[in-house]
Amino acid sequence: xxxxxxxxxxxxxxxxxxxxxxxxxxxxxxxxxxxxxxxxxxxxxxxxxxxxxxxxxxxxxxxxxxxxxxxxxxxxxxxxxxxxxxxxxxxxxxxxxxxxxxxxxxxxxxxxxxxxxxxxxxxxxxxxxxxxxxxxxxxxxxxxxxxxxxxxxxxxxxxxxxxxxxxxxxxxxxxxxxxxxxxxxxxxxxx
Amino acid sequence: xxxxxxxxxxxxxxxxxxxxxxxxxxxxxxxxxxxxxxxxxxxxxxxxxxxxxxxxxxxxxxxxxxxxxxxxxxxxxxxxxxxxxxxxxxxxxxxxxxxxxxxxxxxxxxxxxxxxxxxxxxxxxxxxxxxxxxxxxxxxxxxxxxxxxxxxxxxxxxxxxxxxxxxxxxxxxxxxxxxxxxxxxxxxxxxxxxxxxxxxxxxxxxxxxxxxxxxxxxxxxxxxxxxxxxxxxxxxxxxxxxxxxxxxxxxxxxxxxxxxxxxxxxxxxxxxxxxxxxxxxxxxxxxxxxxxxxxxxxxxxxxxxxxxxxxxxxxxxxxxxxxxxxxxxxxxxxxxxxxxxxxxxxxxxxxxxxxxxxxxxxxxxxxxxxxxxxxxxxxxxxxxxxxxxxxxxxxxxxxxxxxxxxxxxxxxxxxxxxxxxxxxxxxxxxxxxxxxxxxxxxxxxxxxxxxxxxxxxxxxxxxxxxxxxxxxxxxxxxxxxxxxxxxxxxxxxxxxxxxxxxxxxxxxxxxxxxxxxxxxxxxxxxxxxxxxxxxxxxxxxxxxxxxxxxxxxxxxxxxxxxxxxxxxxxxxxxxxxxxxxxxxxxxxxxxxxxxxxxxxxxxxxxxxxxxxxxxxxxxxx
Numbered sequence: 153x154x155x156x157x158x159x160x161x162x163x164x165x166x167x168x169x170x171x172x173x174x175x176x177x178x179x180x181x182x183x184x185x186x187x188x189x190x191x192x193x194x195x196x197x198x199x200x201x202x203x204x205x206x207x208x209x210x211x212x213x214x215x216x217x218x219x220x221x222x223x224x225x226x227x228x229x230x231x232x233x234x235x236x237x238x239x240x241x242x243x244x245x246x247x248x249x250x251x252x253x254x255x256x257x258x259x260x261x262x263x264x265x266x267x268x269x270x271x272x273x274x275x276x277x278x279x280x281x282x283x284x285x286x287x288x289x290x291x292x293x294x295x296x297x298x299x300x301x302x303x304x305x306x307x308x309x310x311x312x313x314x315x316x317x318x319x320x321x322x323x324x325x326x327x328x329x330x331x332x333x334x335x336x337x338x339x340x341x342x343x
Numbered sequence: 344x345x346x347x348x349x350x351x352x353x354x355x356x357x358x359x360x361x362x363x364x365x366x367x368x369x370x371x372x373x374x375x376x377x378x379x380x381x382x383x384x385x386x387x388x389x390x391x392x393x394x395x396x397x398x399x400x401x402x403x404x405x406x407x408x409x410x411x412x413x414x415x416x417x418x419x420x421x422x423x424x425x426x427x428x429x430x431x432x433x434x435x436x437x438x439x440x441x442x443x444x445x446x447x448x449x450x451x452x453x454x455x456x457x458x459x460x461x462x463x464x465x466x467x468x469x470x471x472x473x474x475x476x477x478x479x480x481x482x483x484x485x486x487x488x489x490x491x492x493x494x495x496x497x498x499x500x501x502x503x504x505x506x507x508x509x510x511x512x513x514x515x516x517x518x519x520x521x522x523x524x525x526x527x528x529x530x531x532x533x534x535x536x537x538x539x540x541x542x543x544x545x546x547x548x549x550x551x552x553x554x555x556x557x558x559x560x561x562x563x564x565x566x567x568x569x570x571x572x573x574x575x576x577x578x579x580x581x582x583x584x585x586x587x588x589x590x591x592x593x594x595x596x597x598x599x600x601x602x603x604x605x606x607x608x609x610x611x612x613x614x615x616x617x618x619x620x621x622x623x624x625x626x627x628x629x630x631x632x633x634x635x636x637x638x639x640x641x642x643x644x645x646x647x648x649x650x651x652x653x654x655x656x657x658x659x660x661x662x663x664x665x666x667x668x669x670x671x672x673x674x675x676x677x678x679x680x681x682x683x684x685x686x687x688x689x690x691x692x693x694x695x696x697x698x699x700x701x702x703x704x705x706x707x708x709x710x711x712x713x714x715x716x717x718x719x720x721x722x723x724x725x726x727x728x729x730x731x732x733x734x735x736x737x738x739x740x741x742x743x744x745x746x747x748x749x750x751x752x753x754x755x756x757x758x759x760x761x762x763x764x765x766x767x768x769x770x771x772x773x774x775x776x777x778x779x780x781x782x783x784x785x786x787x788x789x790x791x792x793x794x795x796x797x798x799x800x801x802x803x804x805x806x807x808x809x810x811x812x813x814x815x816x817x818x819x820x821x822x823x824x825x826x827x828x829x830x831x832x833x834x835x836x837x838x839x840x841x842x843x844x845x846x847x848x849x850x851x852x853x854x855x856x857x858x859x860x861x862x863x864x865x866x867x868x869x870x871x872x873x874x875x876x877x878x879x880x881x882x883x884x885x886x887x888x889x890x891x892x893x894x895x896x897x898x899x900x901x902x903x904x905x906x907x908x909x910x911x912x913x914x915x916x917x918x919x920x921x922x923x924x925x926x927x928x929x930x931x932x933x934x935x936x937x938x939x940x941x942x943x944x945x946x947x948x949x950x951x952x953x954x955x956x957x958x959x960x961x962x963x964x
Contacts, residue, residue, distance in 0.1 A: 189407070196405045306406065325402035329411045 186302035187225050191232035197283055198238040200326035203258055204319040207281040218254045219247040221263030251276055262286040270294055281318045292334050307331045351522045358513055362506040369502055377491045385466035386459045389482050393470045396478055404476045412439035426481045433475025524553045541568040591703040597696050599624035599653035611705055613675035624653045630671050657699050660688040681706040746803045749796045760789045798926040805933050810850045817844040821879055824858045832866055842880035847889050847958045853934040860927040861893040861954050867921050868897035894953040899946040908944055
């Protein structure tokens with residue numbers, strides 16, 4: 153009889169829930185190395201973005217991460233991705249000043265400072281299942297899919313329209329940490 | 344102290360104790376259970392939140408987005424008991440924190456394995472998130488503990504009410520089933536004990552132990568009542584005997600104090616039972632001198648010292664010996680009374696003496712009767728002695744007279760015979776034949792008279808002569824007498840059969856007279872027989888006497904006249920058949936009588952005769 157009372161304790165606790173003032177404190181510490189953050193982001197994209205099957209040579213084919221433009225990540229990118237896999241695929245990093253020097257990649261970081269060069273590269277990739285990533289503020293307007301900047305905070309924006317047009321599915325979870333989303337031609341600020 | 348409490352209170356105590364114990368155990372169990380399950384309950388509350396945070400913060404962790412992470416942690420505020428939460432990245436950097444209170448401070452906590460950790464008043468949950476990050480969540484246990492306390496209180500109140508109700512109910516049941524019947528039984532037993540009323544019964548319905556106890560008690564009471572009735576009957580019977588017995592019956596304790604004194608004893612001694620019972624010993628009504636004498640006598644008889652007191656009456660009874668004695672009682676008024684007193688020890692089942700019982704009887708009447716008889720006997724004896732003396736004197740006188748007469752008669756008789764001889768010689772020529780025959784007859788008569796007188800004198804001497812007893816060889820004496828009588832039987836053929844004869848104690852001369860008479864008689868009364876047979880012998884195996892017989896095949900006699908045989912001058916035959924004076928057998932009887940023996944005879948006409956005499960073995964006079 154007494155045993156039967158026990159579940160009541162839990163219920164009672166739930167019933168007694170009441171509202172109280174709460175405080176959340178953010179982390180203000182700056183990132184140690186922006187390159188490391190960017191490298192981690194590139195790896196996360198492989199997880200939270202889904203590519204169509206034809207984007208890979210076969211089931212075992214590795215991720216081809218390509219860096220277009222001047223040397224941006226030093227050796228940090230290779231160090232970050234070395235030995236890791238995502239969805240059963242290892243990573244391979246390619247660097248080249250021009251697109252034609254690169255193999256067909258799943259992720260391309262367009263690091264050109266020159267806007268014209270960026271736009272030309274983006275046009276070329278516009279119809280390919282390639283996730284284009286850059287840090288230029290106009291990157292999304294230029295046809296890129298993900299733009300992010302590493303400062304005190306990492307601000308990330310996503311062009312859903314362009315992603316959908318090349319059959320890339322961006323998981324909702326990733327959108328939770330996105331500042332701005334371009335969807336149906338409109339820029340929506342999320343936070 | 345617990346033994347003095349009534350069974351009712353004991354039961355109440357036991358029930359209360361059991362209830363309190365059950366209460367304590369249940370309470371302790373509940374507290375223990377509460378403590379044991381605290382972690383589980385805390386986990387139950389915290390785990391869903393942790394899971395929500397874990398799922399929601401996946402991307403935030405992946406992209407190290409502290410803002411998003413903070414947003415997610417902030418949702419925890421719906422539960423005010425969650426005090427703080429934080430997400431720490433794999434590199435140890437704090438991604439985001441949350442605190443419910445203004446004073447919440449954030450610091451890097453040591454990393455622990457996944458699980459719930461309980462501190463005094465809080466539960467800390469650690470959970471691993473994606474990419475090696477960790478969630479740490481702290482919840483206050485204050486509320487949980489308060490709930491536990493409330494439930495404990497509610498439980499305690501309920502349990503207490505339940506236990507009290509149970510205890511009261513049990514007590515009521517026990518009261519009816521056990522306490523009341525036992526109290527009733529105890530009360531009844533007490534009544535039986537104080538009032539000795541064995542008709543008391545207790546109600547005993549049912550089949551449980553208490554009912555069986557009651558039934559057994561009732562059965563026991565019935566048995567006791569039956570025993571009591573029987574005892575009363577026996578007691579009445581014994582009292583009737585005691586009250587109506589002609590014997591004085593007195594019982595005492597082993598020490599001698601009188602315990603009962605029946606009416607016959609009251610009449611005998613003049614005391615009432617109330618005056619003696621429990622107060623005195625029987626020595627009170629005894630002659631102290633008599634007690635002293637009896638003590639000395641008993642000390643000798645039993646070989647132990649018997650003190651002159653109550654022990655005198657019980658010494659023999661103590662040794663299981665019959666004790667019946669004449670005593671002299673001193674009555675209350677000082678007079679004495681002779682009594683017969685028999686004392687018996689009363690013994691218990693194991694044989695120990697529990698008292699003594701004396702039966703006493705007034706001997707006054709009996710002693711008087713005995714005295715009368717004794718006096719009468721004495722008188723009678725005196726009279727017999729007097730008469731005997733008279734007879735003996737007369738007899739003596741008669742014998743003396745007969746002797747002197749016989750003696751005096753002999754001289755004139757001799758003169759008659761002498762002068763008749765002279766007359767005969769002078770007148771021989773002148774007398775005719777007739778006259779001479781007369782004179783011869785006169786002479787014969789005188790001679791015969793002389794013989795008679797001699798016999799009479801000898802018989803008289805037999806009675807008067809002094810007797811000198813000695814061992815006499817009977818066989819030699821018999822042969823001597825036969826040889827002596829041989830000249831009297833010239834030419835006769837006589838077959839003597841003489842057995843081995845013993846030596847006897849007798850006066851030799853007198854015994855010779857006896858044998859001469861008997862053998863002469865045998866020869867005389869066999870004279871007509873051509874073949875004479877005479878047998879002399881002893882009857883076998885007589886312990887106290889020797890019996891000698893003389894048997895012949897002579898003319899015998901008619902047993903009708905056997906009594907006359909041994910009389911003086913008594914004759915069964917005419918003198919012309921067998922001569923004799925009739926004094927012989929009278930002499931035989933007189934001699935044997937003087938020896939203390941007997942004489943008797945057997946015979947039949949023409950069939951021989953046997954004469955017997957006996958002589959005692961002893962030499963005493």
